[in-house]
Amino acid sequence: MKKPEILCIGGSAGSYHLILDLLATIPTQFQIPLVVIIHRNERYDSKIEENLDKRIALRVKVAEDKEAIQAGTIYFAPAGYHLLIEPDFTFSLDISAPLNFCRPAIDVTFETAAEAYQDLCCGILLSGANQDGAKGLMRIHEFGGNCLVQDPVEAEISTMPQAALTLWPAHPIYTYNELKKIIIQMTYSN
Amino acid sequence: MVKLVPLITYEDLSEIILLVKNVYDMDLSGYSKASLKRRVIRFMELEKLDLLGLKTALINTKGFYSHFIMELTVNVTEMFRDPQYYQLLNTEVMPYLASFPRLRLWSAGCSTGEEVYSLSIILQEHGLYQRSFIYGTDINARVLDTAKKGIYSLAKVKEYSDNYLKSGCKNSLSDYYTAMYEAACMPNELKEKILFSTHNLVSDGVFNEFQFISCRNVLIYFEIDLQKKVFELFDKSLALFGFLCLGSKESMIHSGLLHKYKVIDKKYNIYQKIAL
Numbered sequence: 001m002k003k004p005e006i007l008c009i010g011g012s013a014g015s016y017h018l019i020l021d022l023l024a025t026i027p028t029q030f031q032i033p034l035v036v037i038i039h040r041n042e043r044y045d046s047k048i049e050e051n052l053d054k055r056i057a058l059r060v061k062v063a064e065d066k067e068a069i070q071a072g073t074i075y076f077a078p079a080g081y082h083l084l085i086e087p088d089f090t091f092s093l094d095i096s097a098p099l100n101f102c103r104p105a106i107d108v109t110f111e112t113a114a115e116a117y118q119d120l121c122c123g124i125l126l127s128g129a130n131q132d133g134a135k136g137l138m139r140i141h142e143f144g145g146n147c148l149v150q151d152p153v154e155a156e157i158s159t160m161p162q163a164a165l166t167l168w169p170a171h172p173i174y175t176y177n178e179l180k181k182i183i184i185q186m187t188y189s190n
Numbered sequence: 191m192v193k194l195v196p197l198i199t200y201e202d203l204s205e206i207i208l209l210v211k212n213v214y215d216m217d218l219s220g221y222s223k224a225s226l227k228r229r230v231i232r233f234m235e236l237e238k239l240d241l242l243g244l245k246t247a248l249i250n251t252k253g254f255y256s257h258f259i260m261e262l263t264v265n266v267t268e269m270f271r272d273p274q275y276y277q278l279l280n281t282e283v284m285p286y287l288a289s290f291p292r293l294r295l296w297s298a299g300c301s302t303g304e305e306v307y308s309l310s311i312i313l314q315e316h317g318l319y320q321r322s323f324i325y326g327t328d329i330n331a332r333v334l335d336t337a338k339k340g341i342y343s344l345a346k347v348k349e350y351s352d353n354y355l356k357s358g359c360k361n362s363l364s365d366y367y368t369a370m371y372e373a374a375c376m377p378n379e380l381k382e383k384i385l386f387s388t389h390n391l392v393s394d395g396v397f398n399e400f401q402f403i404s405c406r407n408v409l410i411y412f413e414i415d416l417q418k419k420v421f422e423l424f425d426k427s428l429a430l431f432g433f434l435c436l437g438s439k440e441s442m443i444h445s446g447l448l449h450k451y452k453v454i455d456k457k458y459n460i461y462q463k464i465a466l
C-alpha cells in the first residue's frame with residue numbers, strides 16, 4: 001500500500017469510541033494529516049477536540065475555513081458545516097443543505113479529498129446508521145486511492161459500511177483492530 | 191456499475207469561470223473552488239447538461255445565465271441562526287448601538303431575509319427600531335424577492351422559535367408574525383425600516399455608512415484574496431465604533447485589518463472598529 005498524504009476517517013453511530021481509542025493510540029511520529037468526519041449534533045457544544053488535544057501528543061483541532069492542511073495534525077469537521085478540501089490543500093467550509101440528513105457529510109469531504117490528493121488519499125469508513133460515505137469512498141477508489149471498510153459483521157451498526165460495499169463490493173474489509181494496526185504501520189512506512 | 195466520476199474537473203471549472211467573465215463580466219474567480227465546483231455539478235445534474243451543453247446554453251440561451259448564477263449560490267439560512275450570537279447582540283452590541291442617534295445596519299448576503307427580520311426584531315426589543323434603517327443585500331435577486339415578501343413556512347418559523355428563546359430575547363417569536371394556513375407572514379411594522387436590494391460584494395462598492403454590518407456565512411465561499419477585498423469594502427463602509435459581525439466559522443485573521451478592530455467576541459466573531 002502506497003503511503004497516503006492524507007487519511008480521512010468517517011464514522012457515525014457506533015464508531016465514536018473507536019475513533020477516540022484510535023486517536024489515543026496513534027504514535028506521536030504519525031506525520032500524515034488526518035481528517036475525522038463524525039456526525040454530531042451542532043446544538044451541543046462538544047469539547048471532543050479540546051479534550052483530545054490535551055490528552056494526546058499530536059495536535060488535535062477543528063478544521064478552520066481556509067486553513068492550510070498540515071502534517072502531524074488531526075482535524076475534525078466542525079458540526080453544522082460541510083468540510084471541503086480545496087485543490088490547493090486548504091480546507092473550506094460550506095453550509096449548503098445536509099446530504100442524507102448529514103452536515104458535515106462524509107461524502108463531501110471524501111470526494112473533495114480524492115480529487116485534491118488523487119491516488120495519495122486514504123479513506124476509512126466505520127460503523128454508522130445511514131448511507132453517508134459510500135459515494136465518497138467510491139470516489140477515492142476511482143482516483144486510485146486506498147479505501148478501507150470496517151467489517152459490517154463486526155460494526156455496531158452495519159448500514160454505513162454495508163452501503164459502501166453495496167456500491168463497490170471489492171472494497172477491502174477489516175476489523176477495527178486490523179484497521180488500527182494498518183494505521184499505526186503507516187507511521188513507519190515510506 | 192454505478193458511474194460516479196465527477197462531471198467536470200477543476201480545469202473545466204476554470205473554463206466556465208472564464209466564459210462567464212468574458213461574456214457576462216461576472217467574476218467568479220475568487221470563489222472557493224471545491225464548493226463552486228459542487229454547485230456547478232449540481233446545476234448540470236438538475237438541468238441534465240454535460241459540459242458542452244452547459245457552455246452552449248450559457249452563451250446562447252436567453253435568460254439561462256441568470257438562472258445559472260441564482261442556482262450557484264448557497265442560500266441556506268434561518269432566523270436567529272446561532273442563538274448565542276444573537277444573545278451577544280442583545281448583551282454587547284445593542285446597548286452600545288443605543289448611543290448612536292441614528293442607526294444604519296447592513297446585512298450583506300442576506301439570502302431570503304430571515305437574518306434581516308431577526309435584526310429588526312432585536313432592534314424593536316431594544317427600543318432602537320424607530321431610529322434604524324436596515325439594508326439587506328444579496329447577489330441573488332430571486333432570494334431577495336422572497337425576502338421582500340417576508341412569508342415563510344410556518345413549520346420552519348416554529349423551529350426558529352427555539353433559536354429565538356435561546357438567544358435570550360424577551361417575548362415569543364409568535365408575537366412577531368401572523369400565521370396564515372401554512373405560512374408565517376412578517377408584519378408591515380417589521381418591514382417598514384428595511385430595504386432589500388441587489389449588491390454584488392465582488393464588484394459593487396460602498397453605498398452608505400453603517401454603524402453595524404453583518405456578513406454571515408458568505409465569506410466561507412470566498413478565497414482569502416477576495417475575503418480581503420470584501421473586508422476592505424466593509425471597513426470603508428463602517429463608521430468609527432461600528433460593529434462588524436461574521437459567521438461563527440469566519441474571522442478577520444486574513445483581513446490585514448485587525449489593528450483597527452477590537453475583538454468583542456472571539457467565538458462568534460464580533461468586531462468593533464476602533465480606529466479610522
Ligand SMILES: C[S@@+](CC[C@H](N)C(=O)[O-])C[C@H]1O[C@@H](n2cnc3c(N)ncnc32)[C@H](O)[C@@H]1O
Pocket residue numbers: 095263264265266267268271298299300301302305327328329330333389390391392405406407408411437
Ligand atoms: C449561506 S447564505 C447566508 C445567509 C445568512 N447571512 C445567514 O448566515 O444565514 C449566503 C448568501 O450569500 C450570497 N452571496 C454569494 N455571493 C455573493 C456576492 N458576491 N455578493 C453578495 N452576496 C453573495 C448568496 O446569494 C447567499 O444568499
